[in-house]
Amino acid sequence: MSKSLIVYFSRIGEQYSVGDISEGNTSIIAKMIADKTGGDLFEIKVAHDNYPHGYMALTEYAKSEKQQNARPEIVGSVDNFNDYDAVFIGYPNWWAEMPMPVYTFLDSYDLTDKKVHHFCTHEGSGGVKREGFAIYGHTAQNNRAEAEKQVSQWLKGLGF
Numbered sequence: 001m002s003k004s005l006i007v008y009f010s011r012i013g014e015q016y017s018v019g020d021i022s023e024g025n026t027s028i029i030a031k032m033i034a035d036k037t038g039g040d041l042f043e044i045k046v047a048h049d050n051y052p053h054g055y056m057a058l059t060e061y062a063k064s065e066k067q068q069n070a071r072p073e074i075v076g077s078v079d080n081f082n083d084y085d086a087v088f089i090g091y092p093n094w095w096a097e098m099p100m101p102v103y104t105f106l107d108s109y110d111l112t113d114k115k116v117h118h119f120c121t122h123e124g125s126g127g128v129k130r131e132g133f134a135i136y137g138h139t140a141q142n143n144r145a146e147a148e149k150q151v152s153q154w155l156k157g158l159g160f
């Protein structure tokens with residue numbers, strides 16, 4: 001039987017266009033995917049969480065992490081990684097790219113034999129294109145019915 005893993009990075013706190021949120025936009029989508037595929041969730045969390053709460057400060061912090069091509073240490077690991085044949089990888093668009101902790105994750109696991117599906121939340125400015133699913137963060141946050149619809153459509157197209 002096919003087994004899916006949903007790996008994601010997401011932040012709470014002050015975010016663009018949605019204010020101070022207690023659940024991250026990407027996290028909302030990750031949980032919808034887990035729900036609809038019956039997959040398992042793995043949240044990428046950094047070992048030393050110095051990400052600022054405020055949006056502007058966070059953007060500056062993230063910019064410097066990107067410029068340094070950093071690989072922030074992440075906590076925990078995926079149990080039985082070999083058992084999964086599909087791996088969903090979700091993240092917010094940060095400066096037109098994936099947040100650096102997602103790179104740490106990708107450096108740590110061998111995805112060669114997996115079906116990899118990217119999903120991304122953003123606020124419309126675009127970025128590096130990867131095949132997958134993209135949705136506005138504010139839609140995930142404030143219009144769950146619409147987000148559910150888009151997620152279902154995408155998953156259906158993938159054969160789920």
Ligand SMILES: Cc1cc2nc3c(=O)[nH]c(=O)nc-3n(C[C@H](O)[C@H](O)[C@H](O)COP(=O)(O)O)c2cc1C
Pocket residue numbers: 009010011012015016023024025026027055058059060062063091092093094095096097121122123124125126127136137138
């Ligand atoms: C550091 C940082 C950089 C961002 N850069 C972009 C960007 O380049 N393009 C864009 O459309 N949105 C950008 N955003 C907006 C986020 O992608 C968007 O708010 C996302 O839904 C946040 O997801 P999260 O709540 O899961 O962390 C940025 C947000 C942050 C915090």
